[in-house]
Amino acid sequence: MRxxxxxxxxxxxxxxxxxxxxxxxPAEDAAFDAWHDYVHLRDNPAGTTRDLWAHESGCGSWLVVTRDTVSHHIHQVELAREATP
Structure with missing residues (x-):
């Protein structure tokens, strides 16, 4: 994959x-359940996801990669500082 x-x-x-x-x-003052979900619960979808990647052996930038977990096709790559969740 590239x-x-x-x-x-x-x-x-x-x-x-x-x-x-x-x-x-979540906001700093969010309820315990919101923080619990954020820290511990993850989906494992077969399809499109938005993931956080670091260009560790390159420029060091943090990237948001939109990709398909089934076909490994990458739809979009954007700098994390410019992306919105």
């Missing part, structure tokens, strides 16, 4: 580190 970094261009998957799902963080 990921196109918005800064470095097309790169091999081995340059990146997978962090997990790109989720909206």
């Amino acid at each position: 990921i196109t970094c918005p800064i470095c261009g097309d790169r091999d998957l081995r340059e990146f580190y997978y962090q997990g799902a790109f989720l909206a963080r």
